[in-house]
Amino acid sequence: MFPIDIRPDKFSAEMLDYSRKLGQGMENLLNADAIDTGVTPKDVVYSEDKLVLYRYQRPSDVAQQAVPLLVVYALVNRPYMTDIQEDRSTIKGLLATGQDVYLIDWGYPDQADCALTLDDYINGYIDRCVDHICETHGIDKVNILGICQGGAFSLMYTALHPEKVQNLVTMVTPVDFKTPDNLLSAWVQNIDIDLAVDTMGNIPGELLNWTFLSLKPFSLTGQKYVNMVDLLDDPNKVKNFLRMEKWIFDSPDQAGETFREFIKDFYQQNAFINGTAKVGNHPVDLKQITCPVLNIYAMQDHLVPPDASKALNGLTGSQDYTELAFPGGHIGIYVSGKAQKEVTPAIGKWLNERAS
Amino acid sequence: MSNETLFNDDWLKLQQRYWDGLAEMGRKALGTESAGASNPWQAAMDQWWKTLSPGASQPGQEFMDRLMEQGKSYFETVEKLTKGIAGTDMTQGWDTITRNLEDMQKAFMGGMADGDNSMRRMAGFWEMPLDNWQRMVSSLSPMMPGDLLRNMPHNPMQGDVERMLSAPGLGYSREEQGQYQDLIRRSMDYQRALQEYTGFFSKLGMKSVERMRDFLQAHADGSKPIDSARTLYDSWVSCCEAVYAEEVATPEYARIHGQLVNAEMALKKRMSVMVDESLGAMNMPTRSELRTLQERLQENRRENKHLRRELEMIKRSLAGAEKKPAAAAAKKAPVRKKAAATPAGNASQG
Known part of the structure; x- marks a missing residue:
């Protein structure tokens, strides 16, 4: 059999159909309002420099847990991914399980922030947010949910301040930065990070975007748009797609000194695995983490491969360590329909079972 | 705004005529004419979008630009793969597809030999990783377009230039001479790194064509031929992505990638130092x-x-x-003790 049977009339019909859909999509694009992100009502409860700490408003019909949950997002991309739209919101799901949810928004660092270090972020900003929450609630400990790089920060924070963390949840968090399937890690080994930071000050979001898109360039910068044409006739789908597009390209610059430390210590030196992690002058010993730990990873994660996250098992001093594997990718773990049904309720249940 | 207005009847009619013509040519087994990059469909599409895009919101415009760009790439790719196969019998069909694939490979090989110009013509699709890089470089260095050094010939004169650059500066302005020499040296390093990077992608392109050939041969054993442009395009993307995933996981790519980023940073740093020196000379604060x-x-x-x-x-x-x-004193008085306990209890309830 000859493998291709595309008749010219069929080809032309496909092309016209594509044009027609583009035309319809144009109307939806013209009518698209400004893209809103972050759908759950929230209040600013603390701010410092460019950091804003939000507290989400709880649903009136759900009894709230006494120990609040602080979400620590990565410095890369923006935290509204966790609350991207009404029916795809990790935050909303957590509130529904009775969590009192706080979230740190790191903002957009500029050149004035280039000297911020890991110590400033972890022993400074995160610690002051935790203190603020503890003071507000009259408690000594909070629950922490760390996401991706924010998970690595949360591990360091919990190891350095174990007395302030009741339960720790890590989501798609890199621990072993040198697993064989970690493309990002492989690529960064030959980069002169000192030269990059000394040259640029802050590391531009564009450079990070380029790196992430380079992981799957043809799918992420080509095929995705061709496939999208099929959905253009639905205004809601157009808006949802634009929302995701906004998030993908909404990459804050990275404070130079923090980037230098994080990439050199972790991506190049694999500091958690080699036991060389430190924040400022404080060595980080993951064995100091004795609280319950829930480690969630995505099985099709191309940014943080599953093995990179699973390496946490056995590294902490916790006697209550649980893993949860999600059948999806790095982004799907927050925004997919499946994640809303599986991941968020599981986090809530796990935390509620450990509420004292 | 109605659909009729948006569609722009003229635009659709023009496309319809073009595609009717092409279909007719195919039916006569004469579909060997390539539509080329400036075919009426693309031209009409560009014109249509230029007219309408100012009315779209900013994110909408960017999004639509990407859709248009990838739409063109989609049809170009399918045209190149299927050129001349309409109306052919089995033997002629295989000959034609083999020739098309060979043409694609030649284009990639040409890309390696002549500074990748032919590769750029061949497949806008394979431009994506390079295009992404150049956009990024342009955003970092507004004064230096991302493709500034891309096609600049360097090999024939490289030795002479390097000899010239290694000559020490002389006289009163020797430091300045040295800086310019260093700037040129770093520019050449970056150019070399960029060409090695694009060369790597040329090789990937050829491997992808091979993978596509294997895929089509395997598909010939199946029960149903590929009968839509979209399926063919998706298959091509899968072949490219699979080859890409294999190749960029190699130490060679990690070296090329690191070299490119480092060369860009070194060049940028030299430029920054020179800008700083100029600012300092004007008694302005430097970076x-x-x-x-x-x-x-x-x-x-x-x-x-x-x-x-x-x-x-x-x-x-x-x-x-x-x-x-105060609390110790309160213990002696039972009434005050009860009052002191209340606020603490409230606080613990959060």
């Missing part, structure tokens, strides 16, 4: 001075926040110490 101030300021802020926190703790412990005698 380097600002960086020093930023570091000192951050150090001060860090200490300040630390001291403030210690002060808070001291205040609290002092307040606690003052409360203790």
Whole structure:
């Protein structure tokens, strides 16, 4: 059999159909309002420099847990991914399980922030947010949910301040930065990070975007748009797609000194695995983490491969360590329909079972 | 706005005519004419979008630009793969597809030989990783377009230029000469790195064509031929992505990738130093001075926040110490003890 049977009339019909859909999509694009992100009502409860700490408003019909949950997002991309739209919101799901949810928004660092270090972020900003929450609630400990790089920060924070963390949840968090399937890690080994930071000050979001898109360039910068044409006739789908597009390209610059430390210590030196992690002058010993730990990873994660996250098992001093594997990718773990049904309720249940 | 207005009847009619014509040519087994990059469909599409895009919101415009760009790439790819196969029998069909694939490979090979121009013509699709890089470089260096050094010939004259650059500067302006020599040297390093990077992608392109050939041969054993442009395009993307995933996981790619980023940074750094020197000569603050101030300021802020926190703790412990005698006194009076317990209880309920 000859493998291709595309008749010219069929080809032309496909092309016209594509044009027609583009035309319809144009109307939806013209009518698209400004893209809103972050759908759950929230209040600013603390701010410092460019950091804003939000507290989400709880649903009136759900009894709230006494120990609040602080979400620590990565410095890369923006935290509204966790609350991207009404029916795809990790935050909303957590509130529904009775969590009192706080979230740190790191903002957009500029050149004035280039000297911020890991110590400033972890022993400074995160610690002051935790203190603020503890003071507000009259408690000594909070629950922490760390996401991706924010998970690595949360591990360091919990190891350095174990007395302030009741339960720790890590989501798609890199621990072993040198697993064989970690493309990002492989690529960064030959980069002169000192030269990059000394040259640029802050590391531009564009450079990070380029790196992430380079992981799957043809799918992420080509095929995705061709496939999208099929959905253009639905205004809601157009808006949802634009929302995701906004998030993908909404990459804050990275404070130079923090980037230098994080990439050199972790991506190049694999500091958690080699036991060389430190924040400022404080060595980080993951064995100091004795609280319950829930480690969630995505099985099709191309940014943080599953093995990179699973390496946490056995590294902490916790006697209550649980893993949860999600059948999806790095982004799907927050925004997919499946994640809303599986991941968020599981986090809530796990935390509620450990509420004292 | 109605669909009729948006569609722009003229645009659709023009496309319809073009595609009717092409279909007719295919039916006559004459579909060997390539539509080329400037075919009426693309031209009409571009014109249509230029007219309408100012009315779209900014994110909508960017999004639509990408859709248009990828739409063109989609049809170009399918046209190149299927050129001349309509109406052919099995043997002729295989001959034609083999020729098309060979043409694609030649284009990639040409890309390696002549500074990748032919590769650029061949497949806009394979431009994506390079295009992404150039967009990024342009955003970092507004004064230096991302493709500034891409096609500049360098090999034939490289030895002479390097000899010239290694000559020491002379006279009163020798330091300045040295800086310019270093700038040119770094430009050449970046150009070399960029060409090695594009060369790597040329090789990937050829491997992808091979993978596509294997895929089509395997598909010939199946029960149903590929009968839509979209399926063919998706298959091509899968082949490219699979080859890409294999190749970029190699140490060779990690080296090329690192070399490209480092060369770009080294060039940018040299430019920054020169800009700094000019600013310094005009008694203006330089980036380097600002960086020093930023570091000192951050150090001060860090200490300040630390001291403030210690002060808070001291205040609290002092307040606690003052409360203790009061609480001890309260223990002697049962009525006051009950009153003191209430606020603490409230606080613990959050």
